[in-house]
Amino acid sequence: MNMPENDKQSLSMVTCTAPVNIAVIKYWGKRDEDLILPINSSLSVTLHQDQLKTTTTVACSRNFQQDRIWLNGKEEDISNPRLQSCLQEIRRFSRKRRNTGDSTSDVSGVSHKVHICSVNNFPTAAGLASSASGYACLVYTLSQLFGVESEQLSAVARQGSGSACRSLYGGFVQWKLGEQLDGKDSLAEQVESESYWPELRVLTLVVSAEQKSVGSTSGMHASVETSQLLKYRADVVVPSRMEEMIRVIRERDFPAFGELTMKDSNQFHAICLDTYPPIFYLNNTSHRIISLVHRYNQYYGETRVAYTFDAGPNAVIYTLQDHLSEFVQVVRHFFPPEVSGEEFVKGLPVCSADLSEELKRDINMEPTPKGIRYIISTKAGPGPCVVKDPNHHLLGADGLPKKSVISD
């Protein structure tokens, strides 16, 4: 395994990064709130860490008085039950390893306290779900520090945040619902690697946030309690969609992949509407983006672009490399950005493109100025990894966040 940094103060330190994942078959609803077991399986695409990632440093020392955590420069409450779950579970696995004498790394630290420091390379205000990448990173980093087998990490990450287990793998990942009550078979596994479909591209359209949405945890709980359509979705619709999604990914069938992705996004939001009181995550701009995608596809007579929305107004667009430039131009045209200031398209470069007058006329929508704040252009990427360069540790030798990490 790894060689945690070790010095006279018996301080071990490891830094890792983990990706964000975007579900194409959605997880929404638990059958067990403590173990975080879902009512249906889900499937996601792991995004490339060059554009979106969480970086976490964990330091462990006999000199630390207590566990502490800093998120995006600010110290947070370590007693958060989800955090505690992860810490306890990792320590339990680690002790089991030590007790069975399986010790390929230094696991004496498991009884010591930890300092955790975590940052995202994307702003929290962007509304991009960071709990998946955050918990995946935490769990992965702890496992590197304490020497826990990667196969067990799914269950631990899941108990931090359900979808975090999907961020433990790259490419196309499914989180199997499982059958056992103890959740031991509710695990994530890779369907295909990120190099399987290199033409697939992803755009995150960061929408101007108007109001605070209902959080995912309470939202899905309300849906389980009150939506009469949800059980049918989980028991009947999703299992067949999971099979279909795996098939169309393996066949690299973009039109089928796109259509299924859009349908599942819509069904998720339909369940939210069927919740009591109803939950509205899609706003006006989200509706316009949906409309734009359908009209664009209709113009070409095929599904070239697909949207998916999570518990917020931001759109994630899937498309193929060939259509990327034109579609970005279409977005720019119908959602003209602020003229000055930050770049509109961040991440992987996108070539400029001209739009035909015919296309613009056919789409026939009023432009929505500044409806989209910016776009992040990315693609499928790998799972978590260790950062070898010690300069990238977020904690100093004193176990406290480096000055550069603390927010002003």
Next chain:
Amino acid sequence: MNMPENDKQSLSMVTCTAPVNIAVIKYWGKRDEDLILPINSSLSVTLHQDQLKTTTTVACSRNFQQDRIWLNGKEEDISNPRLQSCLQEIRRFSRKRRNTGDSTSDVSGVSHKVHICSVNNFPTAAGLASSASGYACLVYTLSQLFGVESEQLSAVARQGSGSACRSLYGGFVQWKLGEQLDGKDSLAEQVESESYWPELRVLTLVVSAEQKSVGSTSGMHASVETSQLLKYRADVVVPSRMEEMIRVIRERDFPAFGELTMKDSNQFHAICLDTYPPIFYLNNTSHRIISLVHRYNQYYGETRVAYTFDAGPNAVIYTLQDHLSEFVQVVRHFFPPEVSGEEFVKGLPVCSADLSEELKRDINMEPTPKGIRYIISTKVIRGQCHTEAV
């Protein structure tokens, strides 16, 4: 029955009015597109005609060359298949009556052509569904002219526009899905009359229309074709909701009635979202109205007000007389109207009310100026279509 106007020119003429109805358990989806048979039963409340109605005059004469129809002052295409359905069906029933010798009225006119003129007392631009009241009125008026039994009208009205059959009765009306393939048992019937629950009040909130919505006929067809949740709604959810709705109406249990009404409205819109491509009937203002209702109810710790939305952004609010004034004031406060011009609240008078600062603070929403164009205040109708005195 009636005495159609008759003069030397052998012109018979009858005028009737028919009400609008608002479904609390929604109809959305057909199992037969020709006979207009639904995939699930539905239940509605018939609104008072003083505020909302269709008036139709049908004249029949041997001198008319062809059937013609004018709607809201404009001549329309009589060959519209739904219109043709109604005309053919009514004539068929009428001939059957004549042939069986059952003739309590002058039915010789059935072979003559008709001129039909129809108006609504509410603007079409308001987006209030008028096909139900329109077809109910047409069918009822024709039946008065040609002497057709009222029991048969359900099936005829249904073939004009599904929900029209519910406008043939007053009060609380169900349209039973039926089992037969020929649709003969897919009929409307009264659950309870209006006088059963006199405290019930209805407000129609006419929202500023932004964009043209997908029409109901094509919308529900797309839902049947593409929504995987719809079949489950129709087969499992609606039957039990119909039973519950009938029960809570009979028990005059407003909180239960209100909650079920809101849930079914939301589920209908959920099905629209589960359609491919998705259909969005609710706009920003609709969402805000929904939010307002939930916060208002939460403030009082009970369901005092309930919303329902059809295939458009307008809200229909159900409440009890006791809460009417305050809720109208709440709407006025959070959706401040244009200062000048038309009155904001039309229809039945609504007393003014003061709102406590605590209530306003607790609702905690930004006002949406001019989000609602106007409100129509009404109640449940006392009786059904009736024939105007000449």
